[in-house]
Amino acid sequence: xxxxxxxxxxxxxxxxxxxxxxxxxxxxxxxxxxxxxxxxxxxxxxxxxxxxxxxxxxxxxxxxxxxxxxxxxxxxxxxxxxxxxxxxxxxxxxxxxxxxxxxxxxxxxxxxxxxxxxxxxxxxxxxxxxxxxxxxxxxxxxxxxxxxxxxxxxxxxxxxxxxxxxxxxxxxxxxxxxxxxxxxxxxxxxxxxxxxxxxxxxxxxxxxxxxxxxxxxxxxxxxxxxx
Amino acid sequence: xxxxxxxxxxxxxxxxxxxxxxxxxxxxxxxxxxxxxxxxxxxxxxxxxxxxxxxxxxxxxxxxxxxxxxxxxxxxxxxxxxxxxxxxxxxxxxxxxxxxxxxxxxxxxxxxxxxxxxxxxxxxxxxxxxxxxxxxxxxxxxxxxxxxxxxxxxxxxxxxxxxxxxxxxxxxxxxxxxxxxxxxxxxxxxxxxxxxxxxxxxxxxxxxxxxxxxxxxxxxxxxxxxx
DNA sequence: CCAAAAGTGTTACTCGTACACCCATGT
DNA sequence: ACATGGGTGTACGAGTAACACTTTTGG
Numbered sequence: 439x440x441x442x443x444x445x446x447x448x449x450x451x452x453x454x455x456x457x458x459x460x461x462x463x464x465x466x467x468x469x470x471x472x473x474x475x476x477x478x479x480x481x482x483x484x485x486x487x488x489x490x491x492x493x494x495x496x497x498x499x500x501x502x503x504x505x506x507x508x509x510x511x512x513x514x515x516x517x518x519x520x521x522x523x524x525x526x527x528x529x530x531x532x533x534x535x536x537x538x539x540x541x542x543x544x545x546x547x548x549x550x551x552x553x554x555x556x557x558x559x560x561x562x563x564x565x566x567x568x569x570x571x572x573x574x575x576x577x578x579x580x581x582x583x584x585x586x587x588x589x590x591x592x593x594x595x596x597x598x599x600x601x602x603x604x605x606x607x608x609x610x611x612x613x614x615x616x617x618x619x620x621x622x623x624x625x626x627x628x629x630x631x632x633x634x635x636x637x638x639x640x641x642x643x644x645x646x647x648x649x650x651x652x653x654x655x656x657x658x659x660x661x662x663x664x665x
Numbered sequence: 666x667x668x669x670x671x672x673x674x675x676x677x678x679x680x681x682x683x684x685x686x687x688x689x690x691x692x693x694x695x696x697x698x699x700x701x702x703x704x705x706x707x708x709x710x711x712x713x714x715x716x717x718x719x720x721x722x723x724x725x726x727x728x729x730x731x732x733x734x735x736x737x738x739x740x741x742x743x744x745x746x747x748x749x750x751x752x753x754x755x756x757x758x759x760x761x762x763x764x765x766x767x768x769x770x771x772x773x774x775x776x777x778x779x780x781x782x783x784x785x786x787x788x789x790x791x792x793x794x795x796x797x798x799x800x801x802x803x804x805x806x807x808x809x810x811x812x813x814x815x816x817x818x819x820x821x822x823x824x825x826x827x828x829x830x831x832x833x834x835x836x837x838x839x840x841x842x843x844x845x846x847x848x849x850x851x852x853x854x855x856x857x858x859x860x861x862x863x864x865x866x867x868x869x870x871x872x873x874x875x876x877x878x879x880x881x882x883x884x885x886x887x888x889x890x891x892x
Numbered sequence: 893c894c895a896a897a898a899g900t901g902t903t904a905c906t907c908g909t910a911c912a913c914c915c916a917t918g919t
Numbered sequence: 920a921c922a923t924g925g926g927t928g929t930a931c932g933a934g935t936a937a938c939a940c941t942t943t944t945g946g
Contacts (some may be wrong), residue, residue: 448677451762454724455682458765497681497763501754525749525767527728535678536724538685538765540752609897626900627936634934649897650943836924853927854909861907876924877916 456527456536460505461492461577463523463584464513466546467601470613471566474581475513475546476573478561483533484574488565490581492539505542513562518600519545523587524580531576541580543587548610549603592618596637599657607645607652608632683763687732688719688753688804690811691740693773694828697840698793701808702740702773703800705788710760711801715792717808719766732769740789745827746772750814751807758803768807770814775837776830819845823864826884834872834879835859 464475476488491512495504505520526539565571567585570578591597598614612628632638639658644651691702703715718739722731732747753766792798794812797805818824825841839855859865866885871878 447681448679449681451676451678451682451684452674453684453721454674454676455678455684456722456724457678457680457682458685494680495683495754495765497683498756500756501752501765522752525728525752527722527767529725529727538722538728540754607898624937625898626938629899630901631935646944647897648895648945650899650945652898834925851910852925853911856926857928858908873917874924875918875922877926879925 454536456538457532458495458501458538458540459492460495460501460508460540460542461490461526461580462505462509462512462542462544463490463581464509464515464517464544464546465567465584465588465601466564467548467614467617468564470610470617472568472585472617473564474567474570474584475515476563476565476571477512478563479574480561487574488571488577489574490577491562501540505540505544509544515544515546516550517544518547519543519597524583526576526580528576539575539580541584543584545597545600547603548601548606589618589620595632595635599637602657605641605643605645605654605656607654609652611638611655681763683754683765684759685722685728685765685767686719687722687728687735687767687769688717688807689732689736689739689769689771690717690750690808691736691742691744691771691773692794692811692815692828693791694775694841694844695791697837697844699795699812699844700791701794701797701811702742703790703792703798704739705790706801707788714801715798715804716801717804718789728767732767732771736771742771742773743777744771745774746770746824751810753803753807755803766802766807768811770811772824772827774830775828775833816845816847822859822862826864829884832868832870832872832881832883834881836879838865838882 462475466473466475475491477491479485479487479489491508493504493508493512495501496507499507501522502520505522509515509517509520521543522540523543524541526541529536531537531539567581570581572578573581588597592615595615598611598618601614602611608629609625611632612623612625615628616622637658638655641654641656643654645654689702693700693702702718704718706712706714706716718735720731720735720739722728723734726734728749729747732749736742736744736747748770749767750770751768753768756763758764758766794808797808799805800808815824819842822842825838825845828841829838835856836852838859839850839852842855843849864885865882868881868883870881872881
């Protein structure tokens with residue numbers, strides 16, 4: 439449950455201190471639907487329940503580092519985006535002791551959506567965001583807020599690129615937008631908007647299937663000034 | 666420095682726990698300039714330095730409650746707006762022990778800008794945001810981020826109402842906008858925009874001075890649906 | 893030839909912005 | 920009378936939203 443040196447030191451304080459942890463809402467896409475990565479808890483409380491990956495803050499790292507480390511340890515995923523979006527501090531949200539949770543939003547590109555890699559946890563699985571199992575602690579609430587934060591950001595389009603594989607069609611991008619925002623968008627307007635934004639550029643490659651081939655695009659590297 | 670029961674209990678944990686505190690960036694307006702409330706520290710470290718008001722989280726309250734309580738204890742102010750905007754968690758930001766700071770943005774209406782009321786701290790004072798003294802800890806950084814957050818929100822106008830007295834002229838409101846966003850706005854456009862927003866309504870009252878009397882407006886009570 | 897998804901332009905409307913003069917009061 | 924801020928309307932451009940048909944491939 440924690441990665442501190444396990445030789446059970448005793449840490450004494452004059453006033454009560456909460457434990458501080460980061461929890462990760464890691465989103466990805468599969469089949470055009472929004473998914474979130476859950477782990478099955480291997481210890482009490484909530485043994486066997488699904489929960490967000492996360493863990494306690496180490497003494498030498500800040501919260502961003504903690505989130506990155508937990509991400510690595512529990513899922514082995516490389517994420518394209520990681521940002522703190524909320525804090526959950528109800529005094530009794532963890533029955534063991536007081537735990538303040540700093541919640542992070544993470545996005546995984548669709549071509550590296552295979553978690554098992556470096557997995558610490560007993561069990562890791564992608565679940566549809568709109569069909570979740572019962573969750574440990576207040577993690578259902580955290581996911582609601584994470585989804586809302588993601589939706590808010592998706593309006594700006596840029597964040598969606600973090601859910602795309604290296605090369606992608608504009609249809610895939612639009613489908614990501616629709617999966618996240620709920621609403622369906624007009625194809626022509628969407629394409630015009632994303633092209634006008636300068637965030638992507640066309641490659642020479644085409645994607646083929648049993649339909650007309652589609653232009654593949656990729657994220658344009660960030661430019662700092664001009665052009 | 667802390668408001669916990671002072672009978673020095675000993676709190677023992679298996680792993681190191683940080684202290685958790687909330688710090689408050691409390692903004693107000695005076696003479697059309699943006700000010701922030703600072704306290705002078707009455708203890709080590711940084712004895713005598715200016716700092717943001719704030720204090721440690723109690724075991725039975727969540728972070729919002731902690732921020733509200735510290736606000737009351739240290740300044741006695743009633744605020745019209747209080748919202749968490751960031752977390753500061755560098756491992757060495759406090760020389761005594763590790764402290765995670767959850768930072769809040771607070772706004773005080775221009776007619777209750779008198780802090781001394783219920784003051785806990787040795788000294789409390791409003792300072793211009795663009796002319797600050799040296800500050801304790803990483804509070805200069807916290808203020809930079811608070812100001813940026815405030816500016817971002819001020820674009821939407823609504824938050825500005827929290828800096829206004831109960832009744833105010835549109836010129837005052839515009840001047841607040843300009844103080845926060847730096848840019849100067851066109852009077853006609855600003856008025857059209859704020860009126861179109863439906864956030865305010867005209868009262869029967871006028872403000873008088875050595876110039877043409879100005880219509881006083883007040884915040885329109887929130888309506889939930891429709892007209 | 894059918895199914896499936898790709899691709900493409902124009903028009904109407906809304907919103908933001910630029911811009912300059914007269915008005916009512918206090919001194 | 921003059922100084923001080925209050926108050927007002929319009930025209931242009933940019934960006935957003937609505938709208939339907941043709942194209943290319945695989946099976």
